Amino acid sequence: MALASGVRFAARALLRPWALLRGTTLGRTEPAAGGGGDGARRFGSQRVLVEPDAASGVAVMKLRNPPVNALSLELLTELVISLEKLENDKTFRGVILTSDCPRVFCAGLDLTEICGRNPAHCAEYWKAMQELWLRTYLSSLVLVAAINGACPAGGCIIALSCDCRVLADNPKYRIGLNETLLGIIAPFWLKDTYVNTIGHRASEQALQLGSLFPPAEALQVGLVDQVVPEDQVQSTALSEMARWLAVPDHARQLTKNMMRKATADRLLRQRDADTQNFVSFVCRDSIQKSLQAYLEKLRQRKG
Numbered sequence: 001m002a003l004a005s006g007v008r009f010a011a012r013a014l015l016r017p018w019a020l021l022r023g024t025t026l027g028r029t030e031p032a033a034g035g036g037g038d039g040a041r042r043f044g045s046q047r048v049l050v051e052p053d054a055a056s057g058v059a060v061m062k063l064r065n066p067p068v069n070a071l072s073l074e075l076l077t078e079l080v081i082s083l084e085k086l087e088n089d090k091t092f093r094g095v096i097l098t099s100d101c102p103r104v105f106c107a108g109l110d111l112t113e114i115c116g117r118n119p120a121h122c123a124e125y126w127k128a129m130q131e132l133w134l135r136t137y138l139s140s141l142v143l144v145a146a147i148n149g150a151c152p153a154g155g156c157i158i159a160l161s162c163d164c165r166v167l168a169d170n171p172k173y174r175i176g177l178n179e180t181l182l183g184i185i186a187p188f189w190l191k192d193t194y195v196n197t198i199g200h201r202a203s204e205q206a207l208q209l210g211s212l213f214p215p216a217e218a219l220q221v222g223l224v225d226q227v228v229p230e231d232q233v234q235s236t237a238l239s240e241m242a243r244w245l246a247v248p249d250h251a252r253q254l255t256k257n258m259m260r261k262a263t264a265d266r267l268l269r270q271r272d273a274d275t276q277n278f279v280s281f282v283c284r285d286s287i288q289k290s291l292q293a294y295l296e297k298l299r300q301r302k303g
């Protein structure tokens with residue numbers, strides 16, 4: 001499914017060389033764990049490990065930005081590049097998105113990217129977040145989220161952008177858009193994605209309360225599609241992938257586009273305004289104070 005040329009252009013303009021080169025091994029391949037035949041060679045970058053299996057047409061894409069897969073500018077950029085590489089390789093039809101960090105799928109925005117940062121950096125950062133959402137939400141590939149850890153806020157939006165979600169049955173692995181608890185709010189396109197998944201009333205309540213759902217409640221509200229024992233998340237994600245890949249790609253892609261285009265177009269039509277809204281909102285003194293306090297609280301938790 002071709003993204004609007006504007007998005008492709010934005011992606012290329014965004015993917016500045018330094019972001020690609022800083023500590024990454026983009027393009028370098030290494031044998032996947034356990035060897036394997038042709039097409040089993042890993043590739044990716046420092047923060048995203050891609051384990052492709054050409055025989056099945058399925059790749060596993062692991063977030064590897066310890067300790068909590070916070071969405072740094074580099075991680076956002078590398079995720080977009082890795083996804084684009086798989087989309088451009090017609091060998092692949094599906095991607096399982098999971099975490100290489102223990103206990104956490106993705107901790108959401110890297111708050112150090114917006115706390116104490118200048119407006120220009122916040123704008124660049126938010127464009128990268130928009131780009132990742134557009135890439136995943138509109139992807140021609142089948143995306144299955146194998147959620148093997150905590151999945152708050154920005155992590156939840158990545159999972160929601162996938163076609164389906166499998167969550168490990170661990171009460172510590174909570175999922176949801178908890179922005180209000182940090183004193184911020186989810187932008188309209190996160191709200192739209194939530195509403196498209198769990199409905200308006202459930203979203204209205206969960207967004208205002210900043211609800212983080214434990215697995216049983218996440219399943220009940222429809223935020224995830226399956227809850228399984230932790231050691232069955234990856235195998236269940238593979239089985240779910242097989243179910244989706246049994247459908248002819250073209251018909252599935254056209255249907256996905258029919259379901260999601262209006263939501264994505266709403267952001268595409270006002271992408272600059274959304275960026276300006278984000279920057280003016282997060283750069284307010286009151287919001288900066290709130291985010292700094294939240295980060296401090298996180299850091300003290302270990303004390």
Ligand SMILES: CCCCC/C=C\C/C=C\C/C=C/C(=O)SCCNC(=O)CCNC(=O)[C@H](O)C(C)(C)COP(=O)(O)OP(=O)(O)OC[C@H]1O[C@@H](n2cnc3c(N)ncnc32)[C@H](O)[C@@H]1OP(=O)(O)O
Nearest residue numbers: 070107108109110111150153154185186187277281298299
């Ligand atoms: C109208 C205009 C719209 C305006 C829009 C404004 C903003 C955008 C809105 C929405 C988009 C998305 C927003 C977000 O994603 S905000 C971030 C939300 N994330 C969270 O609330 C999660 C916070 N983290 C945790 O709860 C826990 O860390 C964890 C994920 C449950 C893991 O717990 P664990 O005990 O395993 O680890 P620690 O807590 O000890 O953390 C280890 C280490 O990482 C640091 N850290 C954790 N999370 C983040 C983060 N999100 N960003 C940066 N750093 C993070 C933590 O401080 C520790 O650091 P240390 O230095 O102490 O090792």
